[in-house]
Amino acid sequence: GAVVSQHPSWVICKSGTSVKIECRSLDFQATTMFWYRQFPKQSLMLMATSNEGSKATYEQGVEKDKFLINHASLTLSTLTVTSAHPEDSSFYICSASPQDTNYGYTFGSGTRLTVV
Amino acid sequence: GENVEQHPSTLSVQEGDSAVIKCTYSDSASNYFPWYKQELGKGPQLIIDIRSNVGEKKDQRIAVTLNKTAKHFSLHITETQPEDSAVYFCAAIKDRGSTLGRLYFGRGTQLTVWP
Numbered sequence: 142g143a144v145v146s147q148h149p150s151w152v153i154c155k156s157g158t159s160v161k162i163e164c165r166s167l168d169f170q171a172t173t174m175f176w177y178r179q180f181p182k183q184s185l186m187l188m189a190t191s192n193e194g195s196k197a198t199y200e201q202g203v204e205k206d207k208f209l210i211n212h213a214s215l216t217l218s219t220l221t222v223t224s225a226h227p228e229d230s231s232f233y234i235c236s237a238s239p240q241d242t243n244y245g246y247t248f249g250s251g252t253r254l255t256v257v
Numbered sequence: 258g259e260n261v262e263q264h265p266s267t268l269s270v271q272e273g274d275s276a277v278i279k280c281t282y283s284d285s286a287s288n289y290f291p292w293y294k295q296e297l298g299k300g301p302q303l304i305i306d307i308r309s310n311v312g313e314k315k316d317q318r319i320a321v322t323l324n325k326t327a328k329h330f331s332l333h334i335t336e337t338q339p340e341d342s343a344v345y346f347c348a349a350i351k352d353r354g355s356t357l358g359r360l361y362f363g364r365g366t367q368l369t370v371w372p
Contacts, residue, residue, distance in 0.1 A: 147300070175359065184346065184364045233321070234300050236360075245291045248300035248358060 142168050145237050147249025154225055156257055160251075162220045162252045164235030168216040171237035178206075191218040199234040238256040259284040261349050263363025270337050271371050278366045281329040281349035287349040290330050291360070292321060295344045305332070306346075337370045344368070 144167040154160050164174055172193045174241075177185040189210050190198045197210035207222040218237075222229050232253055238246040268278050282290075286321040293301035295322035305328065307314045307321045314321050318337075323330040334341055347363040 145300075182365075182367075184362045187359055190359065233299075245303040245306045247303065248293070249298040251298070257366070 143239055143247045144168050144248045145247045147235050148238065149252060150250060151253040152255070152256070156226055156256055157224055159221055159223045160225055160254060162222075162233055162254075163236075164186055164218045164220070164237070164249050166237050166239075168214045169237075169239040170216075172240070173219040174212060175228060176210060176218075176220050176238040177234045177236065179234060179251075185234065188220075193218075212247065220252065225254070229254045230254055230256045259287055259349055259351070259361040261347060261363045261365060262360045263347050265366060266364065267367045267369075269369045269371065272337060272339060274337055276334045276337050276341070276368055276370075278332045278345055278347070279329060280331070280349075280359075280363050281327075282349040283328065284349070284351060285325075285328065286351040287361075290321070290323060291348050291351045292332050293348065294347045295346065297343075301346060305312075324354075334349070334368075338367075339370050339372050342368055342370045 146165045146167050148163045176188045176193040178188050179185050187200050188203045190213040191210045193212045199205050212218040232251050235249045236246050236252040263280045291306035294304045295301040302318050305319050305321050307323050318335045320333040344365045344367050346365050348360040350358050350360050
């Protein structure tokens with residue numbers, strides 16, 4: 142159990158366009174999901190905490206207007222990278238966990254974004 | 258906030274040998290400590306975790322130990338195999354119970370197991 146599905150696994154887009162990444166909890170409800178960014182050979186950097194039915198909480202230094210997060214249901218959170226630029230190229234990963242269980246936090250398979 | 262330190266950053270071992278990765282944390286309120294394995298191009302995968310009321314936990318070739326007094330925890334992999342090669346991250350969190358808090362990660366350890 143506790144499966145998190147993330148799509149797409151990779152995407153290439155042109156500068157100035159927007160890209161949407163989906164994160165779904167397949168077999169549990171997730172009132173909270175987390176979005177991370179990871180640069181090569183570095184640790185995971187928390188970008189924001191996504192809360193179902195309310196606004197996301199962004200970490201310091203993360204642009205809210207650049208990285209739009211929507212958590213409209215208990216099983217789906219989306220991250221939209223708006224007006225993407227080459228410096229936004231990175232590996233984006235989402236995470237969630239069933240509450241009131243002994244499961245650890247489960248991560249999606251990640252999305253490799255390349256902006257050209 | 259919490260600060261998690263992880264050592265070493267790289268570790269090379271011969272197949273069949275043991276590997277040990279160590280982490281320290283700063284917040285004595287942290288009470289849940291997971292370990293993740295991340296293969297290239299994939300998301301992290303939980304391999305073992307331990308809670309603050311337990312000193313040691315083992316799952317086949319993998320074990321984790323926790324010293325609350327010293328605020329450090331370690332991952333032990335025995336009889337290493339080439340497929341154990343990956344980046345390993347330790348993490349810490351407090352209030353795991355009913356409140357879903359954020360994980361604080363170490364910087365990762367690149368483990369290479371040579372055949």
